[in-house]
Amino acid sequence: xxxLFAASECAPFIKTGGLGDVIGALPKALQKQGxxxxxxxxxxxxxxxxxxxxxxxxxxxxxxxxxxxxxxGIEKLVADGITYYFLDNEYYFKRHGSYxxxxxxxxxxxxxxxxxxxxxxxxxKPDIIHCHDWQTGPVxxxxxxxxxxxxxxxxxxxxxxxxxLKYQGVFSKNVLSExxxxxxxxxxxxxxxxxxxxxxxxxxxxxxxxxxxxxxxYAEEIQTPYYGENLDGFLKKRSHEFSGxxxxxxxxxxxxxxxxxxxxxxEDYEGKMVNKRKxxxxxxxxxxxxIPVISMVTRLVDQKGMDLVLRVFHEIxxxxxxxxxxxxxxxxxxxxLRELAQQYPEQVSVNIFFDEGLARKIYAGSDLFLMPSQFExxxxxxxxxxxxxxxPIVRETGGLRDTVIPYNQFTGEGNGFSFANYNAxxxxxxxxxxxxxxxxxxxxxKELVSHxxxxxxxxxxxxxxxxxxxxxxx
Numbered sequence: 001x002x003x004l005f006a007a008s009e010c011a012p013f014i015k016t017g018g019l020g021d022v023i024g025a026l027p028k029a030l031q032k033q034g035x036x037x038x039x040x041x042x043x044x045x046x047x048x049x050x051x052x053x054x055x056x057x058x059x060x061x062x063x064x065x066x067x068x069x070x071x072x073g074i075e076k077l078v079a080d081g082i083t084y085y086f087l088d089n090e091y092y093f094k095r096h097g098s099y100x101x102x103x104x105x106x107x108x109x110x111x112x113x114x115x116x117x118x119x120x121x122x123x124x125k126p127d128i129i130h131c132h133d134w135q136t137g138p139v140x141x142x143x144x145x146x147x148x149x150x151x152x153x154x155x156x157x158x159x160x161x162x163x164x165l166k167y168q169g170v171f172s173k174n175v176l177s178e179x180x181x182x183x184x185x186x187x188x189x190x191x192x193x194x195x196x197x198x199x200x201x202x203x204x205x206x207x208x209x210x211x212x213x214x215x216x217x218y219a220e221e222i223q224t225p226y227y228g229e230n231l232d233g234f235l236k237k238r239s240h241e242f243s244g245x246x247x248x249x250x251x252x253x254x255x256x257x258x259x260x261x262x263x264x265x266x267e268d269y270e271g272k273m274v275n276k277r278k279x280x281x282x283x284x285x286x287x288x289x290x291i292p293v294i295s296m297v298t299r300l301v302d303q304k305g306m307d308l309v310l311r312v313f314h315e316i317x318x319x320x321x322x323x324x325x326x327x328x329x330x331x332x333x334x335x336x337l338r339e340l341a342q343q344y345p346e347q348v349s350v351n352i353f354f355d356e357g358l359a360r361k362i363y364a365g366s367d368l369f370l371m372p373s374q375f376e377x378x379x380x381x382x383x384x385x386x387x388x389x390x391x392p393i394v395r396e397t398g399g400l401r402d403t404v405i406p407y408n409q410f411t412g413e414g415n416g417f418s419f420a421n422y423n424a425x426x427x428x429x430x431x432x433x434x435x436x437x438x439x440x441x442x443x444x445x446k447e448l449v450s451h452x453x454x455x456x457x458x459x460x461x462x463x464x465x466x467x468x469x470x471x472x473x474x
Contacts, residue, residue: 001470003030004126005039006115008108008135009098010084013051014044016098017299018247018380019133019163022214025250026466027082029459033467036124042111043075043086045094051077055086059121063089063114065106066178072114074121083123087114099135105171108200109179112138120152128470130159134169137204138180141192144207145182157473160208162201164377165222165229166303169200190237195230205234209473211242212466214378215399219244227375245466246402247378248459249387254360256388261360269446272364272389279365283349285322292438293322294431295366295390297359297381300329300337300352305372305395310336311424317344319435324362326351363388368434372419372427376400382416386452392416393430403457407437407448415452 009015011024027037043052055075062069073088087093092107101107116139119125131139140158147153175198176182187193192203205211213219219242221227223235235242257267263278264271273289280287294316298304309316310333316323323344325337334352341350351358363369369385371394378399382392394400396418407414419430438445 007132029463038083040085043088134201137200140207158208160204162213216244218398251458261357275364295324300333308424
C-alpha cells in the first residue's frame with residue numbers, strides 16, 4: 001500500500017508545533033509496519049540550508065491557481081528510507097515564517113493543487129493521500145471536482161486529520177472561484193460554506209473519505225458546542241466516518257538513555273536526579289534534591305492555561321518549589337512571567353525563547369510537568385515528560401485525559417496527576433497533593449516515576465490503527 005502524507009510542516013525540516021512532530025514520526029512508524037510512505041511539503045524559506053543542499057531537483061510544473069498558472073518546482077530528499085517531496089515557489093514560500101500572511105488562502109490553494117498536479121511525477125502513485133489540518137483541506141475537494149474523470153486519479157482515496165480544530169483557514173468567499181476554481185455549487189452548508197466565508201478545514205471534513213483526529217477524547221469533545229468551534233454539528237453528521245487515534249512520540253528521538261541534549265544520559269531515577277541538579281545549577285537556582293521542580297515547556301497562550309497559572313502563582317510559590325518555564329507567546333503572559341521571575345529569583349527561571357536542547361534538559365531535570373490546558377487535541381509534552389520520568393499535572397481534556405492516569409493513593413496506580421474543571425484553585429489543590437507526595441512519600445514517588453517511564457506511548461500501537469483505517473478504504 002502506498003500512502004502520501006500531505007502537510008505543511010514536518011520535523012526536522014520545518015516545525016512550529018505538534019503537527020511537525022507527528023509528521024516527522026508517524027511515517028517512520030508506518031514504514032516499520034510495511035507501509036510504503038512518502039511525504040509532500042512546501043519548500044518554506046526557513047528550511048535549514050543543510051536540507052536544501054541535500055535536495056535533488058526532479059522537475060518543474062505549472063499549477064493552476066484559479067485562472068492563473070504558477071511555477072512549481074518539485075525536489076526530493078530521502079531520509080531514513082522515506083522520500084520527502086518539496087514543492088517550490090519562491091513567491092509563496094520564500095518568507096520568514098510559515099503562516100499568518102495576508103495571502104495564506106492563495107498560498108495553500110497553490111500547495112493543495114500542487115500536491116495533486118505532482119502525483120504523476122512522484123516515484124509511487126499513492127493509494128491514499130493522508131491530509132493534515134486546514135493547509136491541506138482543499139486537496140480532497142479538488143481531487144473530487146477537477147480530477148475524478150481522469151483515470152490516473154479515480155481510485156485514490158483521502159484521509160483528513162484534524163490536529164487542532166481552532167485553526168480552520170477561513171477566507172472570503174471569492175477564494176472559491178478565484179483560487180480553487182470551484183463554482184457556487186460547492187458553497188453550501190454541507191460543502192465549503194462557513195458563516196458566509198470559505199473554510200479550508202471544512203473542505204477536508206466534507207470531501208475526504210475518512211476523518212480522524214489525534215485522540216479519542218478530543219474526537220468526542222469537538223462534537224459538542226463547547227469545543228466544536230462551530231463545526232460540531234457537521235462533525236456529528238460524519239461521525240460514522242470519524243475516529244480518534246491518540247498521538248505517540250518517537251521513542252528513538254526522545255530517549256533519555258541516548259539523548260545527547262542531556263547533561264547525562266540515564267535509565268533510572270538516580271540518573272534523573274543528576275540531571276535535576278545540573279539543571280538547577282545551569283539556571284542559577286539553588287541545587288537541592290528536596291525542592292520539587294515544576295516545569296512548563298509551552299506556548300504562552302490562553303489555550304495552554306496560562307491564566308490559571310498566573311492566578312495562583314504566589315500560592316504555588318508558597319509550596320517552596322522551583323518553577324522553570326521555556327516558551328514564547330502572548331506579550332501579556334511573557335511580561336507577567338518576567339516580573340514574577342524578578343520577584344522570586346531563588347525559585348523561578350523564566351526563559352522567553354525556545355531551544356530544543358534546553359527543552360530536553362527541562363524534561364529530564366524536572367519532577368513535575370504542568371499542562372493545565374483549556375483544551376488539548378492530544379498533547380505531546382506530557383508524553384515526553386513521562387518518557388523522561390517527569391510526572392505530568394494535567395487538566396482532564398482531550399488527549400491529556402486519554403494518556404495521563406491520575407495517581408490513586410489506595411492502589412498506587414497511575415502515571416501522573418489530573419484535575420477535571422478549568423479552575424485555578426482545583427489545579428492548585430492537585431499541585432499541593434503532588435508536592436506532598438514528593439516530599440513525604442519518596443518511595444511511592446519513585447514507584448510512580450518508574451510507572452511513567454515504563455508506559456509505552458510510542459507510535460507502534462497508533463500506527464497500527466492508522467493501517468486498519470487505510471485498509472478499510474480498499
